[in-house]
Amino acid sequence: AQTVTQSQPEMSVQEAETVTLSCTYDTSENNYYLFWYKQPPSRQMILVIRQEAYKQQNATENRFSVNFQKAAKSFSLKISDSQLGDTAMYFCAFMGDDKIIFGKGTRLHILP
Amino acid sequence: DGGITQSPKYLFRKEGQNVTLSCEQNLNHDAMYWYRQDPGQGLRLIYYSQIVNDFQKGDIAEGYSVSREKKESFPLTVTSAQKNPTAFYLCASSTTGTGGRGYTFGSGTRLTVV
Numbered sequence: 031a032q033t034v035t036q037s038q039p040e041m042s043v044q045e046a047e048t049v050t051l052s053c054t055y056d057t058s059e060n061n062y063y064l065f066w067y068k069q070p071p072s073r074q075m076i077l078v079i080r081q082e083a084y085k086q087q088n089a090t091e092n093r094f095s096v097n098f099q100k101a102a103k104s105f106s107l108k109i110s111d112s113q114l115g116d117t118a119m120y121f122c123a124f125m126g127d128d129k130i131i132f133g134k135g136t137r138l139h140i141l142p
Numbered sequence: 143d144g145g146i147t148q149s150p151k152y153l154f155r156k157e158g159q160n161v162t163l164s165c166e167q168n169l170n171h172d173a174m175y176w177y178r179q180d181p182g183q184g185l186r187l188i189y190y191s192q193i194v195n196d197f198q199k200g201d202i203a204e205g206y207s208v209s210r211e212k213k214e215s216f217p218l219t220v221t222s223a224q225k226n227p228t229a230f231y232l233c234a235s236s237t238t239g240t241g242g243r244g245y246t247f248g249s250g251t252r253l254t255v256v
Contacts, residue, residue: 039182065244075232075247121184128192128238129175129200130245134184 032057034124036133043112044141050097051107051136053122060084062126064098066107069119069135078120081105112140144169148233148248154256155220155227163218163251165233172238174216175245178202179230188231191216192238220253228255 033056043049055064066078081089081098088096093110109116117140122133146167155161165174173192177185177200187200191210205224210216216235220227230252234245 063244067244073230073250075234075245077244080244123244125244128173129187129190131187132177132185134182 032059032124032126032131034122034131034133036122036136038136039134040137040139042139042141045112045114047112048108048110049112049138051109051120051122051138053105053107053133055103055105055122055124057103057124057126059126062124064096064105065123065125065130066094066096066105067121067123067132068116069121070115070117075121079107109138114140114142116140146233146235146246146248148231148251150251151249153251153253155253157255158222160219160221161253163220163231163233163253165216165218165248166214167235167246168214169235169246170213171235171246172213173236174210175234175236176200176206176208176216176218177232177234179232179250185232188218227253229253 035054062083064081068076068078079089079091079094088098095108097106119135119137121135124131149164175190176188179185186202188206189208191197207219232250233248236245
């Protein structure tokens with residue numbers, strides 16, 4: 031069975047700094063998808079970034095980028111120039127065949 | 143605008159009662175999902191359905207039931223057999239066979255046992 035592990039339950043950084051959230055996963059599949067979702071205090075789940083496992087190039091969306099290491103089964107999220115609006119819970123997620131498995135989340139606080 | 147709607151936003155249940163959470167989507171998505179969120183537990187899958195009139199159990203299906211009579215609707219019933227139902231419930235939908243585009247989520251229902 032697939033598992034997703036986020037080793038940092040909570041983090042705090044100053045506004046404008048760069049922060050990296052860690053994620054590791056376990057699977058025997060070769061084709062799969064990885065995601066980072068953001069859940070702000072409103073509790074609405076928002077897709078931040080998506081990576082296809084067969085693509086070697088790391089995905090980037092504006093200030094958000096990933097470091098995807100397939101052999102190490104690692105999928106970290108880097109947030110550059112962090113903003114107060116980035117304060118949220120962040121979930122790493124894995125999708126193999128038909129459903130998404132989520133990690134337990136990292137609560138990120140951006141401090142003014 | 144297309145989207146996924148969960149209702150109600152807040153729901154209170156007395157012990158021993160069954161309650162039903164509504165989830166409706168107009169995105170023409172084939173697949174729908176129910177997750178439960180508890181503090182420190184992330185999102186755990188309750189049930190999912192990839193086609194009308196068919197659904198599968200997730201990791202924590204005990205005490206819950208679902209139906210999928212229409213493509214647009216996937217209601218979740220929390221039965222009296224669920225011993226600890228107080229939680230935040232999220233419904234999601236997605237297309238199938240399109241290469242992992244991820245889910246569209248509803249805004250959630252907060253269920254509290256009183």
